[in-house]
Amino acid sequence: MAHSFLSIENxxxxxxxxxxxxxxxxxxxxxxxxxxxxxxxxxxxxxxKSTIMNILAGLAEPTSGVVLMDGKEVSGxxxxxxxxxxxxxxxxxxxxxxxxxxxxxxxxPRWSKAKVVEHSTQYLAMVGLQGDxxxxxxxxxxxxxxxxxxxxxxxxxxxxxLLLDEPFGALDALTRGTIQDELLKxxxxxxxxxxxxxxxVDEAILLADRILLMTNGPxxxxxxxxxxxxxxxxxxxxxxxxxxxxxxxxxxxxxxxxRSKVLSGQRTGQGSNRPQTIRLDRMxxxxxxxxxxxxxxxLRAVNE
Amino acid sequence: xxxxxxxxxxxxxxxxxxxxxxFLWEAAIPAQKAASELTExxxxxxxxxxKAGVPPPSQVLVKAxxxxxxxxxDAGPNDKGIGIQVAYSLYRVLTGYFLAALIAIPVGFLxxxxxxxxxxxxxxxxxxxxxxxxxxxxxxxxxxxxxxASAIFVIFICSIWPMLINTAFGVAGVRKDWIxxxxxxxxxxxxxxxxxxxxxxxxxxxTGMRISIGIAWLVIVAAEMLVGGTGIGYYVWNExxxxxxxxxxxxxxxxxxxxxxxxAAFGAVQRAVAYAE
Ligand SMILES: Nc1ncnc2c1ncn2[C@@H]1O[C@H](COP(=O)(O)OP(=O)(O)OP(=O)(O)O)[C@@H](O)[C@H]1O
Ligand SMILES: [Mg+2]
Numbered sequence: 001m002a003h004s005f006l007s008i009e010n011x012x013x014x015x016x017x018x019x020x021x022x023x024x025x026x027x028x029x030x031x032x033x034x035x036x037x038x039x040x041x042x043x044x045x046x047x048x049k050s051t052i053m054n055i056l057a058g059l060a061e062p063t064s065g066v067v068l069m070d071g072k073e074v075s076g077x078x079x080x081x082x083x084x085x086x087x088x089x090x091x092x093x094x095x096x097x098x099x100x101x102x103x104x105x106x107x108x109p110r111w112s113k114a115k116v117v118e119h120s121t122q123y124l125a126m127v128g129l130q131g132d133x134x135x136x137x138x139x140x141x142x143x144x145x146x147x148x149x150x151x152x153x154x155x156x157x158x159x160x161x162l163l164l165d166e167p168f169g170a171l172d173a174l175t176r177g178t179i180q181d182e183l184l185k186x187x188x189x190x191x192x193x194x195x196x197x198x199x200x201v202d203e204a205i206l207l208a209d210r211i212l213l214m215t216n217g218p219x220x221x222x223x224x225x226x227x228x229x230x231x232x233x234x235x236x237x238x239x240x241x242x243x244x245x246x247x248x249x250x251x252x253x254x255x256x257x258x259r260s261k262v263l264s265g266q267r268t269g270q271g272s273n274r275p276q277t278i279r280l281d282r283m284x285x286x287x288x289x290x291x292x293x294x295x296x297x298x299l300r301a302v303n304e
Numbered sequence: 305x306x307x308x309x310x311x312x313x314x315x316x317x318x319x320x321x322x323x324x325x326x327f328l329w330e331a332a333i334p335a336q337k338a339a340s341e342l343t344e345x346x347x348x349x350x351x352x353x354x355k356a357g358v359p360p361p362s363q364v365l366v367k368a369x370x371x372x373x374x375x376x377x378d379a380g381p382n383d384k385g386i387g388i389q390v391a392y393s394l395y396r397v398l399t400g401y402f403l404a405a406l407i408a409i410p411v412g413f414l415x416x417x418x419x420x421x422x423x424x425x426x427x428x429x430x431x432x433x434x435x436x437x438x439x440x441x442x443x444x445x446x447x448x449x450x451x452x453a454s455a456i457f458v459i460f461i462c463s464i465w466p467m468l469i470n471t472a473f474g475v476a477g478v479r480k481d482w483i484x485x486x487x488x489x490x491x492x493x494x495x496x497x498x499x500x501x502x503x504x505x506x507x508x509x510x511t512g513m514r515i516s517i518g519i520a521w522l523v524i525v526a527a528e529m530l531v532g533g534t535g536i537g538y539y540v541w542n543e544x545x546x547x548x549x550x551x552x553x554x555x556x557x558x559x560x561x562x563x564x565x566x567x568a569a570f571g572a573v574q575r576a577v578a579y580a581e
Contacts, residue, residue, distance in 0.1 A: 059484050077487040089481040093503045093579040102499070106489035139580035157489075 004032030005193055006056070006161065010273070011065035013051050025051050026220040028065070028273040031212060038187060038194045040204040041222075042252065043214030044260055049197045050086055053163050056195060057083045069161065079107050082159030084167045086197075088150040090138040096149045097134040100124060100156055107157040123156035124149070126182050128175060143170040151179060155186055162187075164196040168203065177236060180207060184233075201252050205245065206234055212275060213255050216264035223263050225275040226251060229283075243282040251280060326361045333360040359550040367550045368557070382542060384534070386555065390562055392534040396452070396527075397520045400459025404516065408464045409509065412471025413497065416505070422472060429469065437462035437523050441530055451531035458527045463516035470512025474505030506577035514570035521563045536562075 011029040014022040025048040033039050043049055054060040056067055058077040067074040069081070090099050100120035108116065124134050127148040138146050147170045154162060167183075168176045184207065187194055198204050204211050205228055213224040229244045239245055308316070359367075375387025415421045437458045444454035478501050486496040528537025536559055543551035 057488060059487060077484070077490065079488070079490050081488065083484075083488050085481060085484070087481060089485050091482060091485070091500070091503070092581045093506075093577075103485075103489055106491060137579065 005035035005037075005070065006033040006195075007068045008032070008052075008056070009066050009068070011052070011055065011067070012063045013048065013055070014063045024218050026214075026217065026222075029220075029222050030065075030274050031222050031225065033193060033195060035193055036191050038196070038207055038209045039212060040196045040198055040208040040210075041212040041214060042198065042201065042204055042256060043220065044216050044256065045199075047214045047217045047220040047260075049214065050165055053083070053165055053195070053197060056161075057081050057163050059083075079157065080160045082154040082157050082162050084150050084154045084162075084164045086165040086169075088138070088146045090146055090149055090153075092138050095135050095137055096124065096129060096141060096145075097121065099138070099149055100153045103153045104156050120152070120156055123152040126155070127152045127179055144172065144175060147171060148175070148179065151183075155183075158190065158192070160192065162192055162194045162196075164194065166197050166199065169199070176203075180236075183207070201249060201256070204252070205230070205248055206236060206239060211252065213252070213260070215260045220264065221273060222275045223259075224255065224278050226278045226280070229279060229281040244280060247280045247282060251278065330360045330362060333358060357549070359553065363550050364553050364557075367554045371551075371554060381533075384539075386536075386539070386558055389534060389536045389539040389555075390558060393524050393528060393536040394562070396455050396535065397459055397517075397524050400456040401463045401517060401520050403456075404460045404464040405467055405513065408467035408512075409471050412468045412509075413475050413501070415468070415472040416475025417497075417501075419476075422476065429465065433465040433469070437519075438526055438530065441527065445531075451533060455524070455527045455531050455535075459520045459524060462523045463520045466515040466519065467509070467512045470515070471505065471509045474508025474512075475501055477508070478504040503577070503579075507574065507579070510570065510574045510577050514567065514574060517566050517570055518563070521559075521566055525559060 008029060008031050012027045013025045015025065017023045029052070041049055041052070051060070055062050056074065058067075058074045058081065074081075090096075091102065094102060097117070097120060100123060101116050104116045104120050105111070108119075111119070121134065124130070129145060129148055129152070133141065133145065138149070141149070147167065151164075151167055154164070168179060171179065180203065183194075186192070194207075196204075196207065208228050211226045211228065212222050213226065215221050215223050226248065228248060230239055230242050230248075371386045375385045375390075377385040378388060415425055440458055440461050441454060444457045445451065448454050448457060482500050482504055483496070486500045491499065524535065525537035525540065528535035529541045532538050532541075536555060540552055540555045540559075543549075543555065
């Protein structure tokens, strides 16, 4: 695992909580992501997903532990790691287009102005923003439109690693579907690696090669790594017919509904804390997990 | 009246207030004169002379017409047109002000970016800021030995604080998210300062500049009364010495109008750099 494209080793994050004991968000988290892989992470609100992502982006320093990308330690932000922030983080004084050209010009300093604008316009169009809308300031755009500008800004820069923090949270089902397809298209055509936070189980199954499951904090852990045993290309309408779909879905829901709580706060002590790999496949009939998650009746939806 | 917009109604009301105010003023003058004629002491000192009375608005209007039709005449040190006097004052205010901006904005930037510098400089700023700028005048006159430069220095010292404090405050308050965007795009410190921090903090900085120009215009009148020679402040004081109250009232109005124009100019800049989050 140490040879992974992105390898996270014994990551611990504590925050001083003002009075007395520190808040330990997660401890000794270790996992790897392969080049070209699409990984989603699921976990309840506040378990530390954004914190992990900020560390991967190089924006925050972990209390201890290291992140290696291509064998090199991540010690600060880089254009190789593009981020779609949970709160969009657009510059409110720039138009939608300028928010994107700002990023593209930073990535490709040698490009002519016209080329930068053309490239940016193309990516804005890809997320469905055209015409007059791209000249408006973020305050004059809807939440979903803002989110799309922020997606265009990250995609336009072709980073080696795309870090997405709930990138589709504010979108309606239709736009969400379109942009998910665009994301798969962009990702499929390149060597890009994607690490995405989401609260939507179905979205994760549609997009990911692997889903990481986090237990609740404090002392959250990346407890499981669930392989999505549904072949690509996947179509939204077709994957639900796949025999593995509900097997996986129920496993995820069961984890989020019950086990994320049961497993939370369990400190495994020192040493490696790698997630358990779960491979559920009806075709092979040899699921590595004995428990049959399909029988978990008291499932709780986590995405209201 | 109901059909008029809020602005139109306000305009009508303003006009009525103006006319009413002027009428009352005009009407109040003769009564005042009659009252003062009675005092024996005033007759003896000559204060009851017609010229020393508060002039009616009609007289001020005539004076204004006279002055504004030839604002730039120059008939020796004690008799210059109002335009020349205002120009002198504006020159001092703008020189002192821009020197202050030249120092306050970069220093404010540094203070805003560095919590250590903020904490280290804060006690000095807190002590220096409440000092009346005129209190510096004797020291300035002694050290600089030039009345004109001393007036500029007083303007400099009074305009520096709001700009410094607002710049530091604005820069320190720039949202971390925007800085993070700059960082993920590998912008250098100078580029970050110019393309992210400056536009983000601009509304706060310009507010500070607007406060400063207002204070500078308040202070210049008093400063020029002290140093003398030229300027609108000196003009007011000189006309008072001449007991020409018509000119005093006229110059008070000019001070108000110029101050309003300066404020409006910065108001326009403020609107230009404002953004909605
Ligand atoms: N700078 C900070 N100082 C103190 N505590 C923090 C800080 N940042 C995050 N936390 C705490 O760390 C925990 C994890 O926060 P994080 O934002 O990573 O959650 P999340 O999993 O992204 O949640 P959500 O799904 O709601 O976005 C929370 O309990 C939060 O209060
Ligand atoms: Mg989050």
